[in-house]
Amino acid sequence: MTSQDPGETGSLLLDNQLCFGLYTASRAITSLYRTLLEPLDLTYPQYLVMLALWEQDGRQVKDLGAALNLDSGTLSPLLKRLEKSGLVTRERQPDDERSVRIRLTPSGITLREKAEEIPPRIGAALGLDTATLAEMRATMDRLTSSVNLYREALHPA
Secondary structure, eight states: OOOOOGGGOGGGOGGGOHHHHHHHHHHHHHHHHHHHHGGGTOOHHHHHHHHHHHHSSSEEHHHHHHHHTOOHHHHHHHHHHHHHTTSEEEEEETTEEEEEEEEEOHHHHHHHHHHTTHHHHHHHHHTOOHHHHHHHHHHHHHHHHHHHHHHHHHSOO
């Protein structure tokens, strides 16, 4: 009688785990972004905020949080640091003190030009053509949507 070698259970092998592959890829890519963003004096989360604002300036904080999938407890300190750096302004709405609009400053607008070199450098580092990158992004969007639906079914509101 032999006991089963724990390493023989294929479904529990580390290298067979999708979560581990996503985790290691995410860490590697985020580390590369960190290196590329250092000359811009931006962290990766700050870069994501700036991307959203370069796409649509003057967003309300709640809309920015929804676009980035960040709660206000995470987003508010990011915005304070970006404001302190002179890249954005935070404006309370006169008709609703709870509503805050984020606007790019001239420095924030100018920084966009420097940031435009980052996506091509990331693309080159990944070694994938544009079509493959688009396909991967679509797959990740489907994955995220499926996981969120599954999680919501497990824990209905």
